[in-house]
Structures are given as structure tokens and as C-alpha cells.
Amino acid sequence: MALIIYFICALCLSGITMLVRKKAVIRACLLLFPGVQTLLNVYAFFHLGQTELTYFRYDHAGLIFLTVLTILSYTTVYYSLIYLKQHRDNLFRQAIYATALILLIVSMSCVYIAEHAGLLWVFIEATTLCVSMLIYHERNALSIEATWKYVFICSVGVTFAFMGIIFLGMTVQKNGLYDLNFSAVVNHVATANPFWLKMVFLFILVGFSTKMGLFPMQTITVDAHTVAPFPVSAFISTTLMNVGFVGIYRFYTALEHTSIGGWMSHLLMWSGILSVLVAAVYMLTATHLKRLSAYSSLEHMGLAAIGLSVGGPVLYAVFLHLILHAFTKAGLFYHLGGIHARFQTYKIESIKNYFGRSPSGGLIFFILLLFLGAVPPSGLFVTEFLILKGMFQTGHIWEMCLLILLMTVVLFAFIKNGLKMVFSGDKAEIPSQKNYFTSELIPQLILLAAVVWLGFFPPMAVVDFINQCFM
Amino acid sequence: METVLLTIFSFTLLFTGIANRLNIFIRMLTVQGFLLFGITFLKLTEINWFNLLMILLETIIFKAVAIPWFLSYILNKNKMVRETEPFVSYFWSLIIITGFIILSYITAGFLQLEKNVRPEFMVAFSSVLTGVYIIISRKKIITHVMGYMIMENGVFMLSLTIGAHQPMLVNLGILLDIFVSVLVLGLFINKIGNTFEEMSIDNLSNLTD
Numbered sequence: 001m002a003l004i005i006y007f008i009c010a011l012c013l014s015g016i017t018m019l020v021r022k023k024a025v026i027r028a029c030l031l032l033f034p035g036v037q038t039l040l041n042v043y044a045f046f047h048l049g050q051t052e053l054t055y056f057r058y059d060h061a062g063l064i065f066l067t068v069l070t071i072l073s074y075t076t077v078y079y080s081l082i083y084l085k086q087h088r089d090n091l092f093r094q095a096i097y098a099t100a101l102i103l104l105i106v107s108m109s110c111v112y113i114a115e116h117a118g119l120l121w122v123f124i125e126a127t128t129l130c131v132s133m134l135i136y137h138e139r140n141a142l143s144i145e146a147t148w149k150y151v152f153i154c155s156v157g158v159t160f161a162f163m164g165i166i167f168l169g170m171t172v173q174k175n176g177l178y179d180l181n182f183s184a185v186v187n188h189v190a191t192a193n194p195f196w197l198k199m200v201f202l203f204i205l206v207g208f209s210t211k212m213g214l215f216p217m218q219t220i221t222v223d224a225h226t227v228a229p230f231p232v233s234a235f236i237s238t239t240l241m242n243v244g245f246v247g248i249y250r251f252y253t254a255l256e257h258t259s260i261g262g263w264m265s266h267l268l269m270w271s272g273i274l275s276v277l278v279a280a281v282y283m284l285t286a287t288h289l290k291r292l293s294a295y296s297s298l299e300h301m302g303l304a305a306i307g308l309s310v311g312g313p314v315l316y317a318v319f320l321h322l323i324l325h326a327f328t329k330a331g332l333f334y335h336l337g338g339i340h341a342r343f344q345t346y347k348i349e350s351i352k353n354y355f356g357r358s359p360s361g362g363l364i365f366f367i368l369l370l371f372l373g374a375v376p377p378s379g380l381f382v383t384e385f386l387i388l389k390g391m392f393q394t395g396h397i398w399e400m401c402l403l404i405l406l407m408t409v410v411l412f413a414f415i416k417n418g419l420k421m422v423f424s425g426d427k428a429e430i431p432s433q434k435n436y437f438t439s440e441l442i443p444q445l446i447l448l449a450a451v452v453w454l455g456f457f458p459p460m461a462v463v464d465f466i467n468q469c470f471m
Numbered sequence: 472m473e474t475v476l477l478t479i480f481s482f483t484l485l486f487t488g489i490a491n492r493l494n495i496f497i498r499m500l501t502v503q504g505f506l507l508f509g510i511t512f513l514k515l516t517e518i519n520w521f522n523l524l525m526i527l528l529e530t531i532i533f534k535a536v537a538i539p540w541f542l543s544y545i546l547n548k549n550k551m552v553r554e555t556e557p558f559v560s561y562f563w564s565l566i567i568i569t570g571f572i573i574l575s576y577i578t579a580g581f582l583q584l585e586k587n588v589r590p591e592f593m594v595a596f597s598s599v600l601t602g603v604y605i606i607i608s609r610k611k612i613i614t615h616v617m618g619y620m621i622m623e624n625g626v627f628m629l630s631l632t633i634g635a636h637q638p639m640l641v642n643l644g645i646l647l648d649i650f651v652s653v654l655v656l657g658l659f660i661n662k663i664g665n666t667f668e669e670m671s672i673d674n675l676s677n678l679t680d
Contacts, residue, residue, distance in 0.1 A: 151651075
């Protein structure tokens with residue numbers, strides 16, 4: 001019942017935005033929507049573990065990601081309003097932006113709480129369609145290229161995932177089950193032909209890797225994050241990659257206790273390591289700030305895949321890693337928007353003496369880069385440490401050494417570029433810019449504080465909640 | 472009868488491998504649409520008549536008529552006639568697509584399917600692989616879309632095997648077809664045609680490191 005009200009509210013808000021294209025109405029609808037999203041989140045907390053409309057279920061894992069989505073939807077809407085004011089597009093484009101953003105948040109929420117494999121797939125396809133409108137917002141030649149590649153390859157990937165779901169349907173049909181809810185599937189796959197299960201997982205992994213941005217399919221997400229408007233980049237490089245993770249996670253846990261469990265974990269481990277390798281290599285030679293951040297997302301998703309493959313108590317670290325990465329990366333992309341407004345460019349070599357120009361901005365930017373490289377006050381240090389410790393305990397020593405080497409390379413790339421941009425260069429080379437308004441920087445500071453708090457002093461309620469996902 | 476339809480379907484796949492003129496792809500998509508209509512009619516005998524009627528109508532209207540018409544409209548609007556020189560020559564394309572059909576036969580053996588389902592699985596899987604191969608080996612964007620359509624036909628045939636008990640999944644597959652191909656790809660091809668002179672992927676290589 002609540003979900004139907006949620007859908008109706010979202011459709012009303014987006015419909016009003018499209019039909020009544022006045023500036024005040026667009027802003028009002030955008031500001032109202034996070035409130036609706038919060039109501040859904042609170043409702044889901046009170047109905048933990050219950051099924052809704054047969055095909056949705058408010059379980060712990062989905063609720064963690066839903067909460068992250070709700071928090072980030074507030075900041076994204078806030079920075080979207082700043083972006084729309086800076087860019088002064090015509091009202092039609094602003095209306096499309098607002099509508100697509102609202103529908104994107106709705107589709108992502110539904111993916112997190114979907115219980116039926118087919119319905120999960122439908123909403124992931126819906127996110128692809130909504131995101132394409134957002135990536136295309138600036139409508140120049142590079143946007144067309146990135147949008148075309150994103151839509152086409154995501155569609156091919158989603159078709160592969162559909163094949164995986166069909167194979168899963170064929171597998172459980174042999175045992176007499178005609179229902180594709182995950183809780184029902186888990187009990188019926190133990191005796192299936194292992195080759196079938198391998199086909200299922202392989203197609204699902206390839207398909208949802210286009211969304212999550214893991215190794216063979218990372219090119220489209222990197223391009224998309226580079227050309228999208230900065231609030232959208234912040235959103236899609238965090239919550240949309242979590243959507244891909246949830247897709248892979250649901251199938252992984254459904255098939256975990258069959259005979260192919262070891263094979264799946266091996267596949268995920270190497271997919272993750274290759275993702276981190278590609279990210280490290282490209283980050284060393286990056287010249288565009290948003291591309292640098294996009295490759296950093298690739299690295300963190302690779303780490304999440306490695307953690308998922310190790311399994312066991314490391315899963316706590318994986319979930320916490322995804323939460324903290326979402327906050328930090330969103331903060332970084334919001335800050336990049338501010339840098340672009342002041343320097344008019346994203347090229348690393350053109351940005352010099354940021355600290356001299358704007359001390360608050362330079363300091364926060366450097367702290368964001370350090371936090372993403374997992375330097376200790378950052379909670380990401382805790383989660384990466386736990387993942388590496390898990391790898392050591394399960395005997396993946398060589399992989400752990402390789403991973404430590406690659407993460408050092410990534411940190412070096414961040415610090416090299418960060419120091420160049422923030423501290424070097426002559427003040428007179430750049431025309432003067434205005435300093436930051438405090439209001440632009442406060443959400444980023446709050447996100448940074450949350451990262452430190454959840455990493456080092458997490459409240460027991462949060463720890464217990466995350467641990468209950470895999471009891 | 473079903474085996475005859477499946478064999479003709481494999482012939483259309485081989486024919487797309489050597490096609491140079493773009494309207495051949497569209498004709499093959501129309502033929503495949505009608506063949507799928509026949510296969511659906513023969514295969515889905517266990518679901519109630521209403522679901523069967525819906526699926527049949529969707530197959531005929533969208534796969535055989537609407538989507539090929541829409542693609543030929545785009546071809547005429549942008550005055551495209553021929554595909555440019557592909558990455559892999561037509562001779563090797565033909566051999567590779569034959570290899571895909573053999574590969575799907577071997578895969579059907581590994582999966583230990585029942586004998587009556589094997590030809591259908593074989594043709595469906597080889598159709599998916601052929602679609603992906605056409606996307607990889609051709610240069611024009613519109614050919615990529617047609618390769619995607621061929622892949623979709625293969626996925627549709629795969630979904631028929633569980634369509635008896637879950638007709639919703641079959642409907643979902645066709646809906647995907649319609650939404651993605653018509654709404655998004657068609658619209659974007661128009662935008663690409665307005666921005667770039669020639670719609671080949673050589674023009675879409677500016678986003679690099």
C-alpha cells in the first residue's frame with residue numbers, strides 16, 4: 001500500500017514538473033521529492049522483513065542502500081539546484097532533468113527492495129533509461145558519444161542479464177518451482193546441474209558489471225561520469241554502482257551454497273583485482289579531474305567485489321565500504337562542481353594554487369582526495385584493512401600483496417595530482433575567482449564527518465544492523 | 472514443422488553475416504519476426520488463450536512489422552544504403568557464424584537438455600552470439616542496432632522455453648525490445664545523425680585518456 005502511494009507521489013511530482021514548466025514549480029517539486037523518499041525509508045524501517053505487493057521485501061541489505069540513497073538524494077537535489085542556477089538552461093531541459101532525476105531515484109529504490117528476479121531486472125533497465133536523459137543534459141558532441149555508448153552497452157548488458165534470469169527460471173523449473181523470488185530460489189538450486197548454474201552466474205555477472213562498472217565493462221561508466229553534470233555524476237558513481245552491486249549480491253547469495261560457490265568466488269576475485277589494476281594504471285596518466293574520480297570509483301567497486309568473494313565476516317566491511325565510498329565520492333564530485341565554477345576547466349594541468357586562491361576549498365579538496373585513498377582518519381581505511389585481513393586469513397596471500405601494491409599506486413596518483421593542484425603554481429597565472437559560500441561546502445563537511453564517525457566510532461545499532469544482513 | 476522453421480531461422484543468421492546492403496538486415500528481421508510467430512504458435516500450447524493471443528500479437532506487430540518499418544524509416548531519412556568495409560571480411564564472418572552454431576550445439580550437450588528442446592536452444596543461443604558478433608564486427612551505428620535486434624530475437628526464443636509457466640517473462644522481454652530499440656536508440660540515432668556527418672563509430676572515439 002505504501003509503495004503504491006510512493007509511486008503515485010513520484011509520478012505526480014514528475015508529471016507536474018513536465019507539464020508546468022515554470023522555474024518555481026521545478027524547484028519546488030525537486031525539493032519535495034526527498035521528503036517523499038524519507039517517508040518511504042521510515043516506513044520500510046518500521047516494516048523490516050515484511051513483503052509488500054508480493055514482489056518487494058524490506059530486508060536488511062536493501063534497507064542499508066535505501067538509506068544511503070535517501071541521504072544522498074537530499075544533497076544531490078541541493079547541488080542540482082545550484083547547478084541549474086549556474087547553467088541557466090531553458091526551462092524544457094530543466095524540466096527533463098528534474099523528471100529524470102525523480103524517476104531515477106524511484107527506480108533505484110525499487111531495485112534495492114525488489115525480491116523477484118524479473119522485477120529487479122525491470123527496474124535496472126528503468127534506471128538505464130532515466131540515467132541516459134541525465135547524462136545527455138549538456139547536449140554537446142562528447143555527451144552524445146558518452147550517452148550513446150552508455151545506453152547501447154547497458155542495453156546489451158541488461159539483455160545478457162535477462163538471459164541469466166531465463167536460465168535460472170529453466171533451472172528451477174526442473175525442480176518444479178515456477179516462482180523466481182530469491183527466497184524461494186535458494187532452496188531449489190542445490191541439486192541443479194553445475195553447468196547450468198555457472199551459465200546463470202556468468203551471464204548475470206557480465207550483465208550487471210555494465211551497471212556496477214567492474215573490469216570488462218568499465219569503459220561506459222567512466223565515460224558517463226566524465227560528461228554528466230556534476231550532481232548527476234555524484235549520484236550515479238555511488239548509488240547506481242550500488243544498484244549493480246545489489247544485483248550481483250542477490251544472485252551470489254542465492255547460489256552461494258551450491259557446488260559452484262568456489263568457482264563464483266574465484267571469478268569475482270579476479271574480476272575485482274583486474275578492476276583495481278585497470279584503475280591504478282589509468283589513474284597514473286589521468287589528465288581530466290572527473291575521469292580521475294571515475295577511475296577511483298572503479299577501484300573501490302573492484303575492492304567491494306573482492307570482499308564479496310572472500311565472504312564470511314568480511315561482508316560487514318564490504319557493506320560499510322560501499323556506504324562510506326558513497327559519501328566520500330559524492331562529496332568529491334560536489335566539490336569538483338565548485339572547482340569547475342571557479343576555474344572554468346576540469347583539466348588537471350590548468351588548475352594551480354587552489355589553496356592560495358581559496359583556502360577552505362583547497363583544504364577540503366585535499367582532505368577528500370586523501371580520504372578516498374584510504375588514509376587513516378577516513379573510515380575507508382578501516383574497511384580496506386578488514387578486507388585485506390580477510391584475504392590474509394583465507395589464504396589469498398599473493399592476491400593481497402598485489403592489491404596492496406595497486407592501492408599504493410592509486411594513493412600515489414591521488415596525492416601527486418592533489419599536491420600539484422592545491423599547492424603549486426603561481427597566484428598571478430589565473431584570473432581571480434570568488435571564494436566559496438559556506439553553504440556550498442557544509443554538505444561536503446557533513447559527509448566527511450559521517451565517514452570518520454561511521455568508520456571509527458560506529459554506533460552498535462549500525463554494526464548490528466549490517467551484521468544482520470547475513471545471519 | 473518446428474524444425475523447418477528453426478532451420479530457416481539459422482539460414483537468416485548466416486545471410487546477415489554476408490549482408491552489405493542495409494535493407495537486407497531489415498528484411499531478415501522481418502522474416503525472423505514471422506518465423507518467431509510460427510514457432511510461438513507451435514510451442515506455447517500450455518498457457519491460456521488470452522496470454523497466447525497477447526504474445527502472438529506482440530510478436531507479429533512489433534517484431535515483424537513495427538520495428539523493421541521504423542528502422543527503414545531511419546535509413547531513408549538519413550539516406551544510408553550500404554555498410555562500410557567491416558572489421559572482419561564477409562568470408563570469415565560466414566565461417567565464424569557457422570562456428571557459433573556448432574558451439575551452441577556443444578553447449579546444449581553440456582547442459583543436458585531434453586532432445587525435443589535442443590534444436591530450439593541451439594538456434595536461440597547462436598542467434599544471440601551472431602547478434603553480438605555483428606555488433607563487434609561492423610562499423611555503422613545502425614548496423615549495431617540491427618545486431619541488437621537479432622540478439623533480442625534469440626533471447627525471445629530462449630524465453631519461450633519457460634513461457635509456458637511464466638508468460639510474464641516473455642512479455643517483459645518484448646517490452647524491453649520495444650522500449651530500448653524504438654524509444655531510445657531511434658531517438659539517439661537521429662541526434663547523432665544531426666551532429667555528425669557519417670554515423671560510424673570512427674566519429675565516436677573522442678572520449679579517451
